[in-house]
Amino acid sequence: MVEDNEIYRFMSIYEFYELFFNKKLKLTKVNIQSDKNDGIESILNNLVSGISPTEYFSLKKSFDSSRKCRYITCWTQSFDSIAMWLLYSKNEESIRVKTRLSKLKETLLNFTEDYSCWTQWNRPTENMVLIQGMESIQEVEYxxxxxxxxxxxxxxxxxxxxxxxxxxxxxxxxxxxxxxxxxxxxxxxxxxxxxxAPIKDESYSFEQEVRGEVYAGLKVDEKSENDWKSKNDVERIPVKDDLSDILGSVIYAPVNDDFIEEVCFDPRMPAYKREVIFALFNLEQIKITESPIFEPALPLLSE
Structure with a gap:
Protein backbone atom coordinates (compact mmCIF):
# COMPACT_ATOMS: atom_id res chain seq x y z
CA MET A 1 0.00 0.00 0.00
CA VAL A 2 1.19 3.48 -0.87
CA GLU A 3 1.01 5.80 2.16
CA ASP A 4 -0.63 8.57 0.13
CA ASN A 5 -3.47 6.26 -0.96
CA GLU A 6 -6.98 7.58 -0.43
CA ILE A 7 -9.15 5.53 1.93
CA TYR A 8 -12.80 5.88 2.88
CA ARG A 9 -15.04 5.10 5.82
CA PHE A 10 -18.84 4.98 5.92
CA MET A 11 -20.06 6.24 9.29
CA SER A 12 -23.14 7.37 11.15
CA ILE A 13 -23.86 11.01 11.84
CA TYR A 14 -22.96 10.41 15.51
CA GLU A 15 -19.55 8.99 14.63
CA PHE A 16 -19.00 11.83 12.16
CA TYR A 17 -19.84 14.33 14.92
CA GLU A 18 -17.06 12.92 17.11
CA LEU A 19 -14.60 12.98 14.22
CA PHE A 20 -15.51 16.41 12.87
CA PHE A 21 -16.17 18.43 16.05
CA ASN A 22 -14.22 16.59 18.73
CA LYS A 23 -11.38 15.40 16.45
CA LYS A 24 -11.72 11.83 17.73
CA LEU A 25 -11.62 8.67 15.59
CA LYS A 26 -13.63 5.75 16.94
CA LEU A 27 -11.99 2.33 17.27
CA THR A 28 -14.24 -0.61 18.13
CA LYS A 29 -13.37 -3.70 20.14
CA VAL A 30 -13.17 -6.74 17.89
CA ASN A 31 -15.50 -8.90 19.99
CA ILE A 32 -18.52 -6.67 19.33
CA GLN A 33 -18.13 -6.72 15.54
CA SER A 34 -21.00 -8.24 13.58
CA ASP A 35 -18.53 -10.62 11.89
CA LYS A 36 -17.97 -13.28 14.56
CA ASN A 37 -14.81 -14.47 12.77
CA ASP A 38 -13.03 -11.13 13.10
CA GLY A 39 -9.62 -11.70 14.65
CA ILE A 40 -9.45 -15.41 13.85
CA GLU A 41 -6.06 -15.00 12.16
CA SER A 42 -4.32 -14.79 15.56
CA ILE A 43 -5.71 -18.18 16.59
CA LEU A 44 -4.90 -19.82 13.26
CA ASN A 45 -1.32 -18.55 13.53
CA ASN A 46 -0.96 -20.06 17.01
CA LEU A 47 -2.48 -23.31 15.82
CA VAL A 48 -0.12 -23.79 12.89
CA SER A 49 2.90 -22.84 15.00
CA GLY A 50 2.41 -25.95 17.12
CA ILE A 51 2.16 -23.91 20.33
CA SER A 52 -1.56 -23.86 21.05
CA PRO A 53 -3.50 -26.99 21.99
CA THR A 54 -5.95 -28.15 19.36
CA GLU A 55 -8.83 -28.83 21.74
CA TYR A 56 -11.85 -26.79 20.71
CA PHE A 57 -12.57 -25.18 24.07
CA SER A 58 -8.95 -24.09 24.59
CA LEU A 59 -8.93 -22.46 21.18
CA LYS A 60 -12.33 -20.88 21.78
CA LYS A 61 -11.15 -19.37 25.08
CA SER A 62 -7.99 -18.03 23.46
CA PHE A 63 -9.99 -16.62 20.54
CA ASP A 64 -12.49 -14.86 22.80
CA SER A 65 -9.72 -13.45 24.97
CA SER A 66 -7.73 -12.04 22.04
CA ARG A 67 -10.81 -10.30 20.63
CA LYS A 68 -11.37 -8.39 23.88
CA CYS A 69 -8.14 -6.42 23.76
CA ARG A 70 -7.96 -5.55 20.05
CA TYR A 71 -9.54 -2.34 18.72
CA ILE A 72 -9.98 -1.68 15.02
CA THR A 73 -11.02 1.05 12.62
CA CYS A 74 -12.16 -0.26 9.24
CA TRP A 75 -11.73 1.67 6.00
CA THR A 76 -12.16 0.79 2.36
CA GLN A 77 -10.17 1.42 -0.79
CA SER A 78 -13.40 1.47 -2.81
CA PHE A 79 -14.38 5.01 -3.77
CA ASP A 80 -18.04 4.20 -4.33
CA SER A 81 -19.97 0.98 -3.81
CA ILE A 82 -23.67 0.21 -3.74
CA ALA A 83 -22.95 -2.74 -1.46
CA MET A 84 -21.17 -0.49 1.07
CA TRP A 85 -23.96 2.11 1.08
CA LEU A 86 -26.59 -0.60 1.53
CA LEU A 87 -24.67 -2.32 4.33
CA TYR A 88 -23.40 0.66 6.28
CA SER A 89 -26.17 3.16 5.64
CA LYS A 90 -29.32 1.18 6.27
CA ASN A 91 -31.18 4.27 7.44
CA GLU A 92 -29.95 6.18 4.35
CA GLU A 93 -28.31 8.83 6.57
CA SER A 94 -24.65 7.79 6.74
CA ILE A 95 -21.68 9.84 5.59
CA ARG A 96 -18.61 8.68 3.66
CA VAL A 97 -15.38 10.28 4.85
CA LYS A 98 -12.16 10.37 2.87
CA THR A 99 -8.68 10.54 4.38
CA ARG A 100 -5.26 9.13 3.46
CA LEU A 101 -3.38 6.09 4.63
CA SER A 102 -0.54 8.27 5.91
CA LYS A 103 -2.91 10.25 8.13
CA LEU A 104 -4.44 7.12 9.62
CA LYS A 105 -0.96 5.73 10.27
CA GLU A 106 0.11 8.94 12.00
CA THR A 107 -3.06 8.90 14.12
CA LEU A 108 -2.49 5.35 15.40
CA LEU A 109 1.23 5.87 16.03
CA ASN A 110 0.57 9.00 18.07
CA PHE A 111 -2.28 7.31 19.92
CA THR A 112 -0.21 4.32 21.03
CA GLU A 113 2.66 6.59 22.00
CA ASP A 114 0.47 8.92 24.07
CA TYR A 115 -1.21 6.01 25.90
CA SER A 116 1.75 3.64 26.00
CA CYS A 117 1.76 1.02 28.75
CA TRP A 118 5.39 1.99 29.41
CA THR A 119 4.41 5.50 30.45
CA GLN A 120 1.23 4.58 32.34
CA TRP A 121 2.59 5.93 35.62
CA ASN A 122 2.53 9.44 34.14
CA ARG A 123 -1.28 9.16 33.77
CA PRO A 124 -2.59 8.29 37.27
CA THR A 125 -6.26 8.91 36.45
CA GLU A 126 -6.41 6.71 33.35
CA ASN A 127 -6.90 2.95 33.48
CA MET A 128 -6.47 1.96 29.82
CA VAL A 129 -3.06 1.54 28.23
CA LEU A 130 -1.92 0.65 24.71
CA ILE A 131 0.89 -1.67 23.68
CA GLN A 132 3.39 0.15 21.48
CA GLY A 133 4.66 -1.75 18.49
CA MET A 134 1.43 -3.71 18.14
CA GLU A 135 -0.42 -1.04 16.17
CA SER A 136 -0.84 -1.84 12.49
CA ILE A 137 -2.53 -0.82 9.24
CA GLN A 138 -3.00 -3.65 6.76
CA GLU A 139 -5.08 -4.67 3.80
CA VAL A 140 -7.48 -7.46 4.75
CA GLU A 141 -7.06 -10.79 2.96
CA TYR A 142 -10.19 -12.67 1.93
CA ALA A 197 -2.62 -9.85 7.59
CA PRO A 198 -6.15 -9.79 9.02
CA ILE A 199 -8.39 -12.26 7.24
CA LYS A 200 -12.11 -12.25 6.57
CA ASP A 201 -14.35 -14.67 4.79
CA GLU A 202 -14.36 -14.24 1.02
CA SER A 203 -18.03 -13.28 1.17
CA TYR A 204 -16.86 -9.86 2.47
CA SER A 205 -14.40 -9.25 -0.37
CA PHE A 206 -16.49 -6.40 -1.79
CA GLU A 207 -15.39 -4.29 1.20
CA GLN A 208 -11.75 -3.99 0.02
CA GLU A 209 -10.95 -3.28 3.65
CA VAL A 210 -7.94 -1.51 5.08
CA ARG A 211 -7.81 -2.14 8.82
CA GLY A 212 -6.15 -0.04 11.49
CA GLU A 213 -5.62 -1.83 14.79
CA VAL A 214 -4.27 -1.21 18.29
CA TYR A 215 -3.88 -3.52 21.30
CA ALA A 216 -5.16 -2.33 24.66
CA GLY A 217 -4.93 -3.45 28.27
CA LEU A 218 -5.36 -2.25 31.83
CA LYS A 219 -2.66 -0.55 33.85
CA VAL A 220 -0.89 -2.63 36.51
CA ASP A 221 -1.32 -2.21 40.27
CA GLU A 222 2.25 -1.16 41.04
CA LYS A 223 2.50 2.53 41.87
CA SER A 224 5.71 3.19 39.96
CA GLU A 225 7.73 1.77 37.11
CA ASN A 226 10.52 0.79 39.51
CA ASP A 227 8.06 -1.13 41.70
CA TRP A 228 6.78 -3.02 38.68
CA LYS A 229 10.27 -3.82 37.36
CA SER A 230 11.36 -5.13 40.75
CA LYS A 231 8.54 -7.73 40.70
CA ASN A 232 8.48 -8.75 37.04
CA ASP A 233 10.65 -10.10 34.26
CA VAL A 234 12.17 -7.33 32.17
CA GLU A 235 10.60 -8.69 28.98
CA ARG A 236 7.08 -8.75 30.37
CA ILE A 237 4.67 -6.07 29.11
CA PRO A 238 3.15 -4.01 31.97
CA VAL A 239 -0.55 -4.78 31.55
CA LYS A 240 -2.93 -6.75 33.75
CA ASP A 241 -3.83 -10.31 32.75
CA ASP A 242 -7.36 -11.57 32.05
CA LEU A 243 -9.11 -8.28 32.78
CA SER A 244 -9.99 -7.32 29.22
CA ASP A 245 -13.73 -7.59 30.00
CA ILE A 246 -13.41 -4.26 31.83
CA LEU A 247 -12.22 -2.45 28.72
CA GLY A 248 -14.88 -0.38 27.01
CA SER A 249 -16.53 -1.29 23.72
CA VAL A 250 -14.97 1.68 21.93
CA ILE A 251 -12.01 3.97 22.38
CA TYR A 252 -11.17 7.22 20.59
CA ALA A 253 -7.90 8.28 18.98
CA PRO A 254 -7.26 12.03 18.56
CA VAL A 255 -6.84 13.17 14.94
CA ASN A 256 -5.28 16.27 13.40
CA ASP A 257 -7.40 19.09 11.98
CA ASP A 258 -6.67 18.02 8.41
CA PHE A 259 -7.63 14.36 8.89
CA ILE A 260 -10.91 14.70 6.96
CA GLU A 261 -10.28 15.55 3.31
CA GLU A 262 -13.84 15.31 1.99
CA VAL A 263 -17.27 14.00 2.86
CA CYS A 264 -20.12 12.52 0.86
CA PHE A 265 -23.72 12.23 2.05
CA ASP A 266 -25.68 9.08 1.36
CA PRO A 267 -27.09 9.88 -2.11
CA ARG A 268 -30.52 8.62 -0.96
CA MET A 269 -30.67 11.12 1.91
CA PRO A 270 -33.59 13.57 1.51
CA ALA A 271 -32.51 17.11 0.68
CA TYR A 272 -34.03 18.61 3.84
CA LYS A 273 -31.97 16.30 6.07
CA ARG A 274 -28.82 17.12 4.17
CA GLU A 275 -29.47 20.85 4.56
CA VAL A 276 -29.98 20.51 8.31
CA ILE A 277 -26.76 18.49 8.73
CA PHE A 278 -24.83 20.90 6.53
CA ALA A 279 -25.97 23.84 8.65
CA LEU A 280 -25.48 22.13 12.02
CA PHE A 281 -21.96 20.95 11.20
CA ASN A 282 -20.94 24.15 9.37
CA LEU A 283 -19.37 22.17 6.55
CA GLU A 284 -18.41 25.10 4.33
CA GLN A 285 -14.71 24.44 4.94
CA ILE A 286 -14.97 20.76 3.95
CA LYS A 287 -15.03 19.52 0.37
CA ILE A 288 -18.39 17.87 -0.39
CA THR A 289 -18.57 15.24 -3.11
CA GLU A 290 -21.60 13.62 -4.69
CA SER A 291 -22.27 9.96 -5.41
CA PRO A 292 -24.33 9.18 -8.54
CA ILE A 293 -24.38 5.49 -7.75
CA PHE A 294 -28.15 5.19 -7.24
CA GLU A 295 -29.03 7.47 -10.15
CA PRO A 296 -30.19 6.11 -13.54
CA ALA A 297 -27.52 6.38 -16.24
CA LEU A 298 -29.92 6.75 -19.21
CA PRO A 299 -30.41 10.57 -18.89
CA LEU A 300 -26.72 10.98 -19.68
CA LEU A 301 -27.57 10.20 -23.33
CA SER A 302 -29.49 13.45 -23.65
CA GLU A 303 -26.66 15.63 -22.44
Whole structure:
Protein backbone atom coordinates (compact mmCIF):
# COMPACT_ATOMS: atom_id res chain seq x y z
CA MET A 1 0.00 0.00 0.00
CA VAL A 2 1.19 3.48 -0.87
CA GLU A 3 1.01 5.80 2.16
CA ASP A 4 -0.63 8.57 0.13
CA ASN A 5 -3.47 6.26 -0.96
CA GLU A 6 -6.98 7.58 -0.43
CA ILE A 7 -9.15 5.53 1.93
CA TYR A 8 -12.80 5.88 2.88
CA ARG A 9 -15.04 5.10 5.82
CA PHE A 10 -18.84 4.98 5.92
CA MET A 11 -20.06 6.24 9.29
CA SER A 12 -23.14 7.37 11.15
CA ILE A 13 -23.86 11.01 11.84
CA TYR A 14 -22.96 10.41 15.51
CA GLU A 15 -19.55 8.99 14.63
CA PHE A 16 -19.00 11.83 12.16
CA TYR A 17 -19.84 14.33 14.92
CA GLU A 18 -17.06 12.92 17.11
CA LEU A 19 -14.60 12.98 14.22
CA PHE A 20 -15.51 16.41 12.87
CA PHE A 21 -16.17 18.43 16.05
CA ASN A 22 -14.22 16.59 18.73
CA LYS A 23 -11.38 15.40 16.45
CA LYS A 24 -11.72 11.83 17.73
CA LEU A 25 -11.62 8.67 15.59
CA LYS A 26 -13.63 5.75 16.94
CA LEU A 27 -11.99 2.33 17.27
CA THR A 28 -14.24 -0.61 18.13
CA LYS A 29 -13.37 -3.70 20.14
CA VAL A 30 -13.17 -6.74 17.89
CA ASN A 31 -15.50 -8.90 19.99
CA ILE A 32 -18.52 -6.67 19.33
CA GLN A 33 -18.13 -6.72 15.54
CA SER A 34 -21.00 -8.24 13.58
CA ASP A 35 -18.53 -10.62 11.89
CA LYS A 36 -17.97 -13.28 14.56
CA ASN A 37 -14.81 -14.47 12.77
CA ASP A 38 -13.03 -11.13 13.10
CA GLY A 39 -9.62 -11.70 14.65
CA ILE A 40 -9.45 -15.41 13.85
CA GLU A 41 -6.06 -15.00 12.16
CA SER A 42 -4.32 -14.79 15.56
CA ILE A 43 -5.71 -18.18 16.59
CA LEU A 44 -4.90 -19.82 13.26
CA ASN A 45 -1.32 -18.55 13.53
CA ASN A 46 -0.96 -20.06 17.01
CA LEU A 47 -2.48 -23.31 15.82
CA VAL A 48 -0.12 -23.79 12.89
CA SER A 49 2.90 -22.84 15.00
CA GLY A 50 2.41 -25.95 17.12
CA ILE A 51 2.16 -23.91 20.33
CA SER A 52 -1.56 -23.86 21.05
CA PRO A 53 -3.50 -26.99 21.99
CA THR A 54 -5.95 -28.15 19.36
CA GLU A 55 -8.83 -28.83 21.74
CA TYR A 56 -11.85 -26.79 20.71
CA PHE A 57 -12.57 -25.18 24.07
CA SER A 58 -8.95 -24.09 24.59
CA LEU A 59 -8.93 -22.46 21.18
CA LYS A 60 -12.33 -20.88 21.78
CA LYS A 61 -11.15 -19.37 25.08
CA SER A 62 -7.99 -18.03 23.46
CA PHE A 63 -9.99 -16.62 20.54
CA ASP A 64 -12.49 -14.86 22.80
CA SER A 65 -9.72 -13.45 24.97
CA SER A 66 -7.73 -12.04 22.04
CA ARG A 67 -10.81 -10.30 20.63
CA LYS A 68 -11.37 -8.39 23.88
CA CYS A 69 -8.14 -6.42 23.76
CA ARG A 70 -7.96 -5.55 20.05
CA TYR A 71 -9.54 -2.34 18.72
CA ILE A 72 -9.98 -1.68 15.02
CA THR A 73 -11.02 1.05 12.62
CA CYS A 74 -12.16 -0.26 9.24
CA TRP A 75 -11.73 1.67 6.00
CA THR A 76 -12.16 0.79 2.36
CA GLN A 77 -10.17 1.42 -0.79
CA SER A 78 -13.40 1.47 -2.81
CA PHE A 79 -14.38 5.01 -3.77
CA ASP A 80 -18.04 4.20 -4.33
CA SER A 81 -19.97 0.98 -3.81
CA ILE A 82 -23.67 0.21 -3.74
CA ALA A 83 -22.95 -2.74 -1.46
CA MET A 84 -21.17 -0.49 1.07
CA TRP A 85 -23.96 2.11 1.08
CA LEU A 86 -26.59 -0.60 1.53
CA LEU A 87 -24.67 -2.32 4.33
CA TYR A 88 -23.40 0.66 6.28
CA SER A 89 -26.17 3.16 5.64
CA LYS A 90 -29.32 1.18 6.27
CA ASN A 91 -31.18 4.27 7.44
CA GLU A 92 -29.95 6.18 4.35
CA GLU A 93 -28.31 8.83 6.57
CA SER A 94 -24.65 7.79 6.74
CA ILE A 95 -21.68 9.84 5.59
CA ARG A 96 -18.61 8.68 3.66
CA VAL A 97 -15.38 10.28 4.85
CA LYS A 98 -12.16 10.37 2.87
CA THR A 99 -8.68 10.54 4.38
CA ARG A 100 -5.26 9.13 3.46
CA LEU A 101 -3.38 6.09 4.63
CA SER A 102 -0.54 8.27 5.91
CA LYS A 103 -2.91 10.25 8.13
CA LEU A 104 -4.44 7.12 9.62
CA LYS A 105 -0.96 5.73 10.27
CA GLU A 106 0.11 8.94 12.00
CA THR A 107 -3.06 8.90 14.12
CA LEU A 108 -2.49 5.35 15.40
CA LEU A 109 1.23 5.87 16.03
CA ASN A 110 0.57 9.00 18.07
CA PHE A 111 -2.28 7.31 19.92
CA THR A 112 -0.21 4.32 21.03
CA GLU A 113 2.66 6.59 22.00
CA ASP A 114 0.47 8.92 24.07
CA TYR A 115 -1.21 6.01 25.90
CA SER A 116 1.75 3.64 26.00
CA CYS A 117 1.76 1.02 28.75
CA TRP A 118 5.39 1.99 29.41
CA THR A 119 4.41 5.50 30.45
CA GLN A 120 1.23 4.58 32.34
CA TRP A 121 2.59 5.93 35.62
CA ASN A 122 2.53 9.44 34.14
CA ARG A 123 -1.28 9.16 33.77
CA PRO A 124 -2.59 8.29 37.27
CA THR A 125 -6.26 8.91 36.45
CA GLU A 126 -6.41 6.71 33.35
CA ASN A 127 -6.90 2.95 33.48
CA MET A 128 -6.47 1.96 29.82
CA VAL A 129 -3.06 1.54 28.23
CA LEU A 130 -1.92 0.65 24.71
CA ILE A 131 0.89 -1.67 23.68
CA GLN A 132 3.39 0.15 21.48
CA GLY A 133 4.66 -1.75 18.49
CA MET A 134 1.43 -3.71 18.14
CA GLU A 135 -0.42 -1.04 16.17
CA SER A 136 -0.84 -1.84 12.49
CA ILE A 137 -2.53 -0.82 9.24
CA GLN A 138 -3.00 -3.65 6.76
CA GLU A 139 -5.08 -4.67 3.80
CA VAL A 140 -7.48 -7.46 4.75
CA GLU A 141 -7.06 -10.79 2.96
CA TYR A 142 -10.19 -12.67 1.93
CA UNK A 143 -10.32 -16.45 2.17
CA UNK A 144 -12.80 -19.27 2.55
CA UNK A 145 -12.24 -19.47 6.30
CA UNK A 146 -14.10 -22.73 6.86
CA UNK A 147 -12.15 -24.38 4.08
CA UNK A 148 -8.84 -23.17 5.55
CA UNK A 149 -9.75 -24.53 9.00
CA UNK A 150 -10.74 -27.87 7.49
CA UNK A 151 -7.45 -28.06 5.59
CA UNK A 152 -5.45 -27.36 8.76
CA UNK A 153 -7.47 -29.90 10.73
CA UNK A 154 -6.97 -32.51 8.01
CA UNK A 155 -3.21 -31.92 7.79
CA UNK A 156 -2.78 -32.22 11.57
CA UNK A 157 -4.94 -35.34 11.67
CA UNK A 158 -2.90 -36.98 8.91
CA UNK A 159 0.35 -36.11 10.70
CA UNK A 160 -0.89 -37.69 13.93
CA UNK A 161 -2.03 -40.78 12.06
CA UNK A 162 1.35 -41.12 10.36
CA UNK A 163 3.13 -40.76 13.73
CA UNK A 164 0.98 -43.49 15.23
CA UNK A 165 1.68 -45.85 12.34
CA UNK A 166 5.42 -45.12 12.48
CA UNK A 167 5.49 -45.83 16.20
CA UNK A 168 3.82 -49.20 15.67
CA UNK A 169 6.57 -50.11 13.19
CA UNK A 170 9.42 -48.59 15.23
CA UNK A 171 8.82 -48.28 19.03
CA UNK A 172 11.99 -46.16 19.31
CA UNK A 173 10.60 -43.52 16.93
CA UNK A 174 9.77 -41.05 19.70
CA UNK A 175 13.29 -41.37 21.07
CA UNK A 176 14.85 -40.69 17.70
CA UNK A 177 13.33 -39.00 14.66
CA UNK A 178 10.02 -37.71 16.05
CA UNK A 179 11.31 -34.26 17.13
CA UNK A 180 12.84 -33.66 13.71
CA UNK A 181 9.61 -34.75 11.96
CA UNK A 182 7.53 -32.63 14.32
CA UNK A 183 9.40 -29.39 13.57
CA UNK A 184 9.55 -30.18 9.86
CA UNK A 185 5.79 -30.65 9.78
CA UNK A 186 4.99 -27.45 11.66
CA UNK A 187 7.42 -25.46 9.51
CA UNK A 188 5.46 -26.73 6.52
CA UNK A 189 2.15 -25.91 8.21
CA UNK A 190 3.31 -22.43 9.20
CA UNK A 191 4.63 -21.61 5.72
CA UNK A 192 1.38 -22.80 4.15
CA UNK A 193 -1.22 -21.23 6.44
CA UNK A 194 0.30 -18.38 8.49
CA UNK A 195 -1.80 -15.22 8.12
CA UNK A 196 0.40 -12.16 7.65
CA ALA A 197 -2.62 -9.85 7.59
CA PRO A 198 -6.15 -9.79 9.02
CA ILE A 199 -8.39 -12.26 7.24
CA LYS A 200 -12.11 -12.25 6.57
CA ASP A 201 -14.35 -14.67 4.79
CA GLU A 202 -14.36 -14.24 1.02
CA SER A 203 -18.03 -13.28 1.17
CA TYR A 204 -16.86 -9.86 2.47
CA SER A 205 -14.40 -9.25 -0.37
CA PHE A 206 -16.49 -6.40 -1.79
CA GLU A 207 -15.39 -4.29 1.20
CA GLN A 208 -11.75 -3.99 0.02
CA GLU A 209 -10.95 -3.28 3.65
CA VAL A 210 -7.94 -1.51 5.08
CA ARG A 211 -7.81 -2.14 8.82
CA GLY A 212 -6.15 -0.04 11.49
CA GLU A 213 -5.62 -1.83 14.79
CA VAL A 214 -4.27 -1.21 18.29
CA TYR A 215 -3.88 -3.52 21.30
CA ALA A 216 -5.16 -2.33 24.66
CA GLY A 217 -4.93 -3.45 28.27
CA LEU A 218 -5.36 -2.25 31.83
CA LYS A 219 -2.66 -0.55 33.85
CA VAL A 220 -0.89 -2.63 36.51
CA ASP A 221 -1.32 -2.21 40.27
CA GLU A 222 2.25 -1.16 41.04
CA LYS A 223 2.50 2.53 41.87
CA SER A 224 5.71 3.19 39.96
CA GLU A 225 7.73 1.77 37.11
CA ASN A 226 10.52 0.79 39.51
CA ASP A 227 8.06 -1.13 41.70
CA TRP A 228 6.78 -3.02 38.68
CA LYS A 229 10.27 -3.82 37.36
CA SER A 230 11.36 -5.13 40.75
CA LYS A 231 8.54 -7.73 40.70
CA ASN A 232 8.48 -8.75 37.04
CA ASP A 233 10.65 -10.10 34.26
CA VAL A 234 12.17 -7.33 32.17
CA GLU A 235 10.60 -8.69 28.98
CA ARG A 236 7.08 -8.75 30.37
CA ILE A 237 4.67 -6.07 29.11
CA PRO A 238 3.15 -4.01 31.97
CA VAL A 239 -0.55 -4.78 31.55
CA LYS A 240 -2.93 -6.75 33.75
CA ASP A 241 -3.83 -10.31 32.75
CA ASP A 242 -7.36 -11.57 32.05
CA LEU A 243 -9.11 -8.28 32.78
CA SER A 244 -9.99 -7.32 29.22
CA ASP A 245 -13.73 -7.59 30.00
CA ILE A 246 -13.41 -4.26 31.83
CA LEU A 247 -12.22 -2.45 28.72
CA GLY A 248 -14.88 -0.38 27.01
CA SER A 249 -16.53 -1.29 23.72
CA VAL A 250 -14.97 1.68 21.93
CA ILE A 251 -12.01 3.97 22.38
CA TYR A 252 -11.17 7.22 20.59
CA ALA A 253 -7.90 8.28 18.98
CA PRO A 254 -7.26 12.03 18.56
CA VAL A 255 -6.84 13.17 14.94
CA ASN A 256 -5.28 16.27 13.40
CA ASP A 257 -7.40 19.09 11.98
CA ASP A 258 -6.67 18.02 8.41
CA PHE A 259 -7.63 14.36 8.89
CA ILE A 260 -10.91 14.70 6.96
CA GLU A 261 -10.28 15.55 3.31
CA GLU A 262 -13.84 15.31 1.99
CA VAL A 263 -17.27 14.00 2.86
CA CYS A 264 -20.12 12.52 0.86
CA PHE A 265 -23.72 12.23 2.05
CA ASP A 266 -25.68 9.08 1.36
CA PRO A 267 -27.09 9.88 -2.11
CA ARG A 268 -30.52 8.62 -0.96
CA MET A 269 -30.67 11.12 1.91
CA PRO A 270 -33.59 13.57 1.51
CA ALA A 271 -32.51 17.11 0.68
CA TYR A 272 -34.03 18.61 3.84
CA LYS A 273 -31.97 16.30 6.07
CA ARG A 274 -28.82 17.12 4.17
CA GLU A 275 -29.47 20.85 4.56
CA VAL A 276 -29.98 20.51 8.31
CA ILE A 277 -26.76 18.49 8.73
CA PHE A 278 -24.83 20.90 6.53
CA ALA A 279 -25.97 23.84 8.65
CA LEU A 280 -25.48 22.13 12.02
CA PHE A 281 -21.96 20.95 11.20
CA ASN A 282 -20.94 24.15 9.37
CA LEU A 283 -19.37 22.17 6.55
CA GLU A 284 -18.41 25.10 4.33
CA GLN A 285 -14.71 24.44 4.94
CA ILE A 286 -14.97 20.76 3.95
CA LYS A 287 -15.03 19.52 0.37
CA ILE A 288 -18.39 17.87 -0.39
CA THR A 289 -18.57 15.24 -3.11
CA GLU A 290 -21.60 13.62 -4.69
CA SER A 291 -22.27 9.96 -5.41
CA PRO A 292 -24.33 9.18 -8.54
CA ILE A 293 -24.38 5.49 -7.75
CA PHE A 294 -28.15 5.19 -7.24
CA GLU A 295 -29.03 7.47 -10.15
CA PRO A 296 -30.19 6.11 -13.54
CA ALA A 297 -27.52 6.38 -16.24
CA LEU A 298 -29.92 6.75 -19.21
CA PRO A 299 -30.41 10.57 -18.89
CA LEU A 300 -26.72 10.98 -19.68
CA LEU A 301 -27.57 10.20 -23.33
CA SER A 302 -29.49 13.45 -23.65
CA GLU A 303 -26.66 15.63 -22.44
Missing amino acids: KNIREVIEQIRRDISEFKKKNSQTFEIDPNYYKGKFIEDYFTFYDYLSNKYTCK
